[in-house]
Amino acid sequence: MVNKKILLAALLVVAAVFMCGCTSDGGTDTPTATTVAPTETSPVASPEFLKIATTTSLDNTGLLADLKDRFEKDHDVTLQIIAAGTGKALEYGERGDVDVLMVHDRAREDLFMDNGYGINRRVFAYNYFMIVGPESDPAGIAGMAPEEAFVTLIEQAQTNPDVVVVSRGDSSGTHAKEQAIWASAGYNYTSDISGSGDWYVEGGQGMGATLLMANELQAYTVSDSGTFLAYKGDIDLVPVVDEGDILLNIYGAMMINPEKYPYVNSEMAKEWINFLVTPEIQQVIAEFGVEEYGQPLFFPSLGNYEILGVTQEEAESPIP
């Protein structure tokens, strides 16, 4: 008697939860079927999903969520956005685990494409990196050039315990830019900077989390301007250095080479990248965040290829 009751109760709970699970996301059953299918049966991946690995800044600012809604309205597809930082995104791409990359590290992107993993890169947005830090600016770097500021930071940090730098430390695009500035300032990142003392905190997190950490520690950090503006309300750090050619931050999208991985959804990947460079979406990117933050978080690539140092084709022409 008791046993039957227990069994009945257990069954009811299981049934209820399974129903909840199914109704809460209709995708639970389909993905297994649809993602299995393309490997054997058809060379074209399932059109229902497009997996995008992206730098955290595009996701943390909310830009990608906005663009996703617009794209899904006109296309029969669900975008699956994996926000991971440029280093990890490139790794996912190299393994063929995603269809599109949206990243911001020209040097590693070039290498990625040279190795045959990525094709059809288009630049769709840019903004600038900035060194942000406490308003009191204990190292006194305000207004300096980025390289000069970095030299001053490391020198001040030796004697002044208030001078702390938080690094992404996660081989993201921002981390790569920071390393490039150290190199340009004459330091060897691996031997002189990384692990060199308490003044240099390697956070190992996304841009938003790193800003929050720097805020807690009242430390300096390198951020893209978009994420900084989006987080400005939550933190009291201010931009201390925001001028210098080296601070240019270019966002590129590329598709994974279907010759390397035939199952990628290259059809939809192409649609998505071409969608990003349309004049309408370029306008959306230009206006994104203006209402909320008083200024744009990103600048459109359209008409700006000369600033970016890329070909006009890469900044404006859709993939044929």
Add this chain to the structure above:
Amino acid sequence: MYEIVEGFLTAIHLIVTFDPDVYEVAFRSIYITLSATLIASIISIPIALFLAFRTFPGKRTIINLVHTLYALPTVLIGLVVFLMLSRQGPFGFLGLLFTPGAMIIGQTILVIPIIIGLTYSALVAMDPVIKDTIISLGANYFQFMASILKEIRFVVYATVAMAFGRAISEVGAAIMIGGNIRGYTRVLTTSIALETSMGNIEFSMALGIILLFIALVVNFVMTSIRREAD
């Protein structure tokens, strides 16, 4: 302090107003973890019975291994399952990486040692008189196993509940294997990690309270089953 109070109030508000975002994530968490716990139980309980009633060389080592794996780091599971399911891995052809199915696999691996180990301990600790009585009543192999399980059923319930708690609260593997895709593989724990990194402390608090609430409900169900049986 303000954030904690504010977070708590927001949590209550989100819960009582049936905020669709919160509930969607919560139900996905329950769905994935319940599936994993069920699968793991089906695999683990027969193994525990086998270990308890058979003697064979190397048995001690296996038991020790199982106990060690209680502390299996979730990020290690995440890494191994990621490598297995990635397109470059041996099971890449399944295309399972970054799906809820992959997360179920990860959590299943996570709790199998717990269910095996605790069930095994209960079986070993059982009064041998019960064992002898069941055999002397002329039970066949399956009747014997069924009777034994019935004897220790409360330990099994508690074990499964504990496994559920461990699986639903882990974040390392979930984020590596699932990718934290909104509306698809985002669960309570990965959501909390993300929302906190985005500075949405109140929302994170709300999700945390729901997570705690689920644990409370599971515990309550277990206790009431037990009470009813007594």
